[in-house]
Amino acid sequence: METGTWRVKTGLAQMLKGGVIMDVVTAEQAHIAEEAGACAVMALERVPADIRAAGGVARMADPVRIQEIMKTVTIPVMAKCRIGHFVEAQVLEALGVDFIDESEVLTPADEKHHIYKHTFKVPFVCGCRDLGEALRRIGEGAAMIRTKGEAGTGNIVEAVRHMRAVRDGLRRLQSLPDEELMAEAKALGAPYELVEEVHGTGRLPVVNFAAGGVATPADAALMMQLGAEGIFVGAGIFKSSDPPARARAIVMATTHYNDPKMVAEASQGLGEPMAGLEIKSIPQEALLSVRGW
């Protein structure tokens, strides 16, 4: 019996595909998310919209809160640690969380280095803005990738930008002749072995979800049609006027993302979505997606 293999780590991400992972801050919210059909929950101290509003240093959630949520639901429970904070990651692994998000939403603990994730048994998901960043994280051992988007804004524009950038990068890499791969690896800042692999397969070696700004069923379906394999929703659900209905609707739209009639049906009678933020109104130093490299 072998545990913590690359295959069981990337395999859990494969089992989450086509599903919606919801940010929750209490056991009650976790229960609502599970009831609505979430395929996993992300246990947090505060949702990104509140982190943004509160300011200060955002850290890993209180273990007591994470454990309460783990006791409440049977679906996988994820939790966030700060970029580069490998001890927060060790703590989360010891608590038994199913997936760790090394996340730019929390205040980075290391401005130069991300966590070396291969030594952990628990799988990691990391954010990216383009193909190079995705391959750097995979090189460090991330078993799943997501777009960064701009968390806590309810504005999908950055997630779209990041997903398109990854897809463009993949198409470009596939089209290059062999002798140009080394220069491309240098330009991307990505490990050569992964560049070579992606050149052959035309796809990332791990699952890629969309995150950062999903607020409506149509947002979720948009990201799926752009090539996301599943969806993370943060404030979009519990900052809306009717969280259970919106949660169910986003799950439905993610399953039927290619069927506009079903997305239309899912979009009806949901009340008010979360209030959105125009990205240009956010001061440069308050942008979350520029954290990490």
Add this chain to the structure above:
Amino acid sequence: MKIGVLALQGAFVEHIAVLRHLGVEAVPVRLSSQLEGLGGLIIPGGESTTISRLMVSNHLLGELKRRGEEGLPIWGTCAGLILLAKEVEGFEDPTLGLMDVRVRRNAFGRQVDSFEEELSILSLRGESFRGVFIRAPLVEWVGPAVRVLATIANGTAVAVQEGNFLGTAFHPELTSDLRFHRYFLSQVGGETAPI
């Protein structure tokens, strides 16, 4: 021969890819109208609560149960095995209830306990097969008509067959080994193209 793969949530793309590699027509199934003309169906791994809820809201639960009872071959992997079972410990969501087995979810612990192990599979003439178990269920009890096809080292059943139904707690679709899919297709009665 057309095989459907339930595509509500989970690792359905992997099954579709294996089936197509074997030269079989494979289609994703999200609506009950897509069940027409299928020779067999695979219920993939994923989250059993999510898939169960989506089967209900998409009006697939009753329709699939009826077709299963009428003889449609169905293979469930991991979450799919849970959804085929008559009894699932501590699980309040509806299942198809087509296999006379009692299943325990997340039976080996959390994700850090997910594992790989070499299995000896009865239906593959005792040949060895790499079992990939991810937050996997196990079969605690089987009815008299159920054949146990594989157990792990401690003797727990992880692959079972009853009539036209097949259930595995592990994921053959995550390996490059096609033998389990070939076995299912042989039960369906379909021809696979020579590789």
